[in-house]
Structure formats: C-alpha cells, structure tokens
Amino acid sequence: MPRVLQPFxxxxxxxxxxxxxxxxxxxTRAKAMAGGVDLLPRIxxxxxxxxxIVSIQNIPGLDSIKEERGQLxxxxxxxxxxxxxxxxxxxxxxxxxxxxxxxxxxxVKTMATLVGNLCVATPASDMAAALFVLGASLxxxxxxxxxxxxxxxxxxxxxxxxxxxxxxxxxxxxxxxxPDSGSAFLKLVRTAADIAKVNAAVCLTVxxxxxxxxxxxxxxxxxxxxxxxxxxxxxxxxxxxxDTIQAAxxxxxxxxxxxxxVRSNADYRREMSGLLVGRAIKIAFQRARGQHE
Amino acid sequence: MxxxxxxxxxxxxxxxxxxxxxxxxxxxxxxxxxxxxTKYGCGVCECGACTVLVDGKPVLACSILAISVRDKDILTxxxxxxxxxxxxxQQAFIDYGAIQCGFCTPGMILxxxxxxxxxxxxxxxxxxxxxxxxxxxxxxxVKIIEAVMAASETMVKGGSHGK
Numbered sequence: 001m002p003r004v005l006q007p008f009x010x011x012x013x014x015x016x017x018x019x020x021x022x023x024x025x026x027x028t029r030a031k032a033m034a035g036g037v038d039l040l041p042r043i044x045x046x047x048x049x050x051x052x053i054v055s056i057q058n059i060p061g062l063d064s065i066k067e068e069r070g071q072l073x074x075x076x077x078x079x080x081x082x083x084x085x086x087x088x089x090x091x092x093x094x095x096x097x098x099x100x101x102x103x104x105x106x107x108v109k110t111m112a113t114l115v116g117n118l119c120v121a122t123p124a125s126d127m128a129a130a131l132f133v134l135g136a137s138l139x140x141x142x143x144x145x146x147x148x149x150x151x152x153x154x155x156x157x158x159x160x161x162x163x164x165x166x167x168x169x170x171x172x173x174x175x176x177x178x179p180d181s182g183s184a185f186l187k188l189v190r191t192a193a194d195i196a197k198v199n200a201a202v203c204l205t206v207x208x209x210x211x212x213x214x215x216x217x218x219x220x221x222x223x224x225x226x227x228x229x230x231x232x233x234x235x236x237x238x239x240x241x242x243d244t245i246q247a248a249x250x251x252x253x254x255x256x257x258x259x260x261x262v263r264s265n266a267d268y269r270r271e272m273s274g275l276l277v278g279r280a281i282k283i284a285f286q287r288a289r290g291q292h293e
Numbered sequence: 294m295x296x297x298x299x300x301x302x303x304x305x306x307x308x309x310x311x312x313x314x315x316x317x318x319x320x321x322x323x324x325x326x327x328x329x330x331t332k333y334g335c336g337v338c339e340c341g342a343c344t345v346l347v348d349g350k351p352v353l354a355c356s357i358l359a360i361s362v363r364d365k366d367i368l369t370x371x372x373x374x375x376x377x378x379x380x381x382x383q384q385a386f387i388d389y390g391a392i393q394c395g396f397c398t399p400g401m402i403l404x405x406x407x408x409x410x411x412x413x414x415x416x417x418x419x420x421x422x423x424x425x426x427x428x429x430x431x432x433x434x435v436k437i438i439e440a441v442m443a444a445s446e447t448m449v450k451g452g453s454h455g456k
Binding site for chain 1 (some may be wrong): 295305313314315316317320321333335336337338341344351353355356357358360361362406407408423425426427
C-alpha cells in the first residue's frame with residue numbers, strides 16, 4: 001500500500017452554503033470530507049482520485065446533538081465517539097446507541113462521523129439499520145434549496161446514495177420514540193470491532209403482551225439496508241409469543257437476499273438474519289415493557 | 294498542488310512547515326519532523342500502529358491530513374516521557390514484558406494513555422475493548438493488558454500522569 005496520497009486541492013469552506021457551491025461547481029471531481037476515515041484510505045488505494053477535497057470540519061453548527069420539538073438532531077460533524085457517550089441517545093434511542101457502541105475501533109470512532117458513515121453507503125452500515133427502524137431522515141442542502149430524504153430512500157446501491165452533485169447532508173433527524181416503544185440492535189461479527197456479516201434492528205410499540213407497531217431492518221444481506229415488511233406483519237397486531245416471534249424470524253430469513261463474500265456466505269447469512277431478528281424482537285419487547293435486561 | 298504554510302504543535306513545540314495539502318499527519322511527523330516513533334502499518338485504518346493523540350483523543354495519523362490538524366495539540370510517543378522520566382505506562386510496558394518486536398508499541402501506549410485519561414480505573418474488559426483498534430502481530434496481548442492495568446494502579450495511586 002503506498003504511503004503517500006495522490007495530489008489534490010484542499011478547501012475548507014466556512015458555511016454549508018459555500019460548501020455546496022464548491023461541490024456544485026466541481027461536480028464529480030470534488031469529494032466532501034468530514035472525518036476522512038473512509039475517503040483518505042480509498043484515495044491511498046487508488047480507488048478514487050478527487051481533484052478537490054471539500055473539508056466541512058470548520059463549518060459552524062454541525063457538531064451538536066440536540067433534541068428540538070421532540071426530534072433528535074445529529075449534526076454532520078458529530079463523531080461516533082461523541083454519539084456513543086451521549087446520554088440522550090443511550091436512554092431513548094437505544095438501537096442507535098448499540099449500533100454506534102459496537103462499531104469500529106476507538107481511533108475510528110474519534111475520527112468518523114455518523115453522517116459520513118451513511119454517505120459511504122455500505123450495505124453493512126450498522127447505523128443505517130438502527131436509523132431505519134427509528135424512522136430517521138436526512139437534511140440535505142444544495143446551493144438553492146434544502147430537502148429532507150427519508151433514510152429508506154437514501155441508499156440506491158452499494159456505494160451510491162440519492163445525493164445529487166452539489167448536495168451536502170447537514171443533519172440526521174430522528175423522531176422521538178413513541179410511548180411504550182423499545183428498540184434493539186444486534187450484529188454478527190468475527191471480532192468485536194469488525195464489519196457485520198449480518199445486522200438487525202427492531203423497534204416495537206406494545207400494548208401489554210401485544211405488538212401494536214413493528215419496524216424491522218436488516219443490513220449486510222442485500223445491496224442496501226432493507227426493511228423486512230413480512231417479518232413486521234408477522235408480529236404486528238399479534239401477541240408476542242414464541243410462535244409469532246418464530247414466524248417473524250422465518251419471514252426475515254425469506255426477505256434477506258444475501259451474497260457470499262469474504263466475510264460470510266449466503267446460506268449462513270440468511271439463517272442468521274432470522275436468528276438475529278428473533279433475538280432483537282425479544283429484547284425490544286422487554287424494553288418496550290420497561291423491563292430492561 | 295500549491296504548498297501551504299501549516300503550523301503544527303507537536304509535543305509542546307510549534308513547527309511551521311511548508312506542506313502540500315495531501316500530506317498526511319504521519320508523513321509530516323516522520324518525514325518532515327523526523328519523529329519516526331509513529332509507525333506506518335496498514336494505511337486503511339485497521340491496525341492502529343500510527344495512533345497519535347490530537348487534543349488528547351486517539352486518531353490515526355496515516356488517514357488524517359496534516360493541514361486539518363493545524364493549531365491542535367499533537368502528542369506522539371516521543372513527547373510522552375517528561376524530564377527524563379518514563380511515563381508510568383511506558384515503565385509498565387517494560388516491567389511487564391509487554392513489548393516484543395515493538396512495532397505496535399507506540400500506538401498501544403498512546404491508545405492506553407487516552408483510555409486512562411478518560412477512565413483512570415478501567416476493567417480488564419474495558420482495556421481489551423479500547424485496545425481493539427491496535428493490532429499486535431506478535432500477539433502479545435496478555436502482557437499488554439496486564440501492563441495497562443498496572444499503569445492504571447500506579448497512576449491512580451498518585452504516580453505521575455505524565456503530560
């Protein structure tokens with residue numbers, strides 16, 4: 001691996017508006033950078049060769065986590081380390097906390113941002129699965145407008161997002177969890193900080209023993225993170241018993257579309273999709289009923 | 294690409310360097326300042342051999358641009374010992390035989406310092422989790438973990454916290 005990076009120009013705009021104008025001017029020749037954990041190694045590996053890097057590190061206002069009008073807002077410069085230590089996320093947005101907690105090394109957590117991880121568009125993103133079930137959306141700005149993209153519409157295929165040239169993600173917005181709801185995130189890895197072979201997130205709203213609402217997401221088993229609607233239907237409106245949870249797990253297996261690669265094989269991934277979904281349902285159910293494990 | 298003057302604060306000393314924007318912090322440290330304690334391992338954020346502390350936080354010098362850490366406090370392994378005395382973590386690595394080939398050691402020690410600064414009395418499990426981003430290909434992890442636990446004792450008992 002070459003130690004040096006190919007030459008590029010480096011710009012540090014002072015506002016999101018200025019950043020988007022630069023990104024619009026250069027189009028595909030420019031890359032936005034937050035932590036650089038993904039971008040710089042890919043430049044070193046000669047997978048990409050941008051002429052211009054647009055660092056957003058000095059744009060004010062992007063480094064905070066706050067709750068406003070019942071919504072959690074996570075700025076584009078919030079690092080995984082900051083998010084992991086955030087009490088609000090740990091207490092109320094449990095699946096997101098668990099996804100961040102079990103991800104990568106301390107060094108990477110110190111450098112990498114949540115928004116940056118999403119923009120890489122890896123099908124194995126742990127944060128994406130958690131944010132799918134929490135119903136998150138992304139605030140996207142461009143030189144002339146601002147729009148919100150629901151996270152389920154953000155990923156097009158591996159490495160490709162719905163962002164247009166000149167667009168920059170400035171925030172993740174997560175609605176407040178419903179009363180009597182609970183969420184959980186699980187993943188299967190070789191060693192602790194590894195990329196997931198399979199990951200699963202579940203968010204349930206309950207009424208006694210019954211499941212009122214269910215959102216289930218799977219990662220690393222399709223070209224993008226996916227929802228598992230048939231698994232959700234198997235428990236929605238049902239009493240949560242061993243049988244209904246098993247039915248949801250089997251539906252999740254059927255909805256996964258995994259491939260075989262260096263980290264795992266398709267059959268194993270499919271089987272584990274069901275296993276993780278079943279376990280995550282049980283944990284989310286206990287949390288929704290206030291019986292923290 | 295055009296070179297720029299970049300001021301780096303390394304181990305308490307200020308340096309003005311004329312750098313191209315694509316120069317990594319690792320290159321600036323090793324090639325411009327001659328601080329070769331920081332190692333180049335994998336180049337893809339996996340091994341932790343290039344770990345240094347920026348404003349007290351562990352980062353990977355191979356994948357951070359020198360220009361992006363200008364005016365921040367950078368600590369490398371060369372800056373850890375003070376007044377001729379080894380930092381308690383360095384001493385513990387020697388006392389516990391936690392060094393084999395030595396290539397991972399600067400990164401291991403700086404990651405450990407960041408841990409003990411944030412969490413002075415970590416459990417063994419917390420040490421293992423924290424050091425998961427520092428690979429030792431000699432696989433001497435047991436002694437490294439013992440050394441960090443011992444350094445924690447020393448530092449909590451009032452030994453020097455180093456810098």
